[in-house]
Amino acid sequence: MLSRMDAAPTLVVMCGLSFAGKSTVAAGLARELNADVVSLDAINAERGLDGGQGIPVEEWSTTNDIAHERVAQLLRERMPVVVDDTGSPRFLRDEWRAVAAGTDARFALVWVRIDKAEQRRRVILNRALGERHDVTDTVLDEHVAGFEAPGTDEHPLTINATDARDPDAIADLARRVLER
Numbered sequence: 001m002l003s004r005m006d007a008a009p010t011l012v013v014m015c016g017l018s019f020a021g022k023s024t025v026a027a028g029l030a031r032e033l034n035a036d037v038v039s040l041d042a043i044n045a046e047r048g049l050d051g052g053q054g055i056p057v058e059e060w061s062t063t064n065d066i067a068h069e070r071v072a073q074l075l076r077e078r079m080p081v082v083v084d085d086t087g088s089p090r091f092l093r094d095e096w097r098a099v100a101a102g103t104d105a106r107f108a109l110v111w112v113r114i115d116k117a118e119q120r121r122r123v124i125l126n127r128a129l130g131e132r133h134d135v136t137d138t139v140l141d142e143h144v145a146g147f148e149a150p151g152t153d154e155h156p157l158t159i160n161a162t163d164a165r166d167p168d169a170i171a172d173l174a175r176r177v178l179e180r
Helices: 024-033 042-046 057-076 090-102 115-127 137-146 167-178
Strands: 010-015 037-040 081-084 106-113 157-160
Touching: 010 024, 010 090, 010 167, 024 037, 024 081, 024 106, 024 157, 024 167, 037 042, 037 057, 042 057, 042 081, 057 090, 090 106, 106 167, 115 137, 157 167
Parallel strands: 010 081, 010 106, 037 081, 106 157
Antiparallel strands: none
């Protein structure tokens, strides 16, 4: 396990479609890296907003600003951080890279990949079980249509959605993060 007072803190930014398992992977990485998780969904919830039902762009912008402030503070305190968000579009990932650079932190982008059939299966299962907040079909469709997959120039570390709960896969991913 990484020391929280590592000389160069690490900023890990999650990327992927809704229901890919980003929050699960983020929690696993946080355990492996002894990192704090900053979740944009949690910030929205604090603000009384539900992203699964659609949030105006201005509100997302405010949530993003709050997340940037929290993450920058943790990185200045030399704490590793995992940002739990969709990481789309590209400009948002670039903003997180700038936060890392501005705090002398290492940066890693983790792309949790899911195919459309598996995503749909998870949405339907969640609607039956209610394990997490629902995301309307309209919001899901807009998210899929607007998702900008990481380019090779971003050097994303990838994990398949089906491996999101596999402790060995998470440990391997954490090792790859630390090798950055």
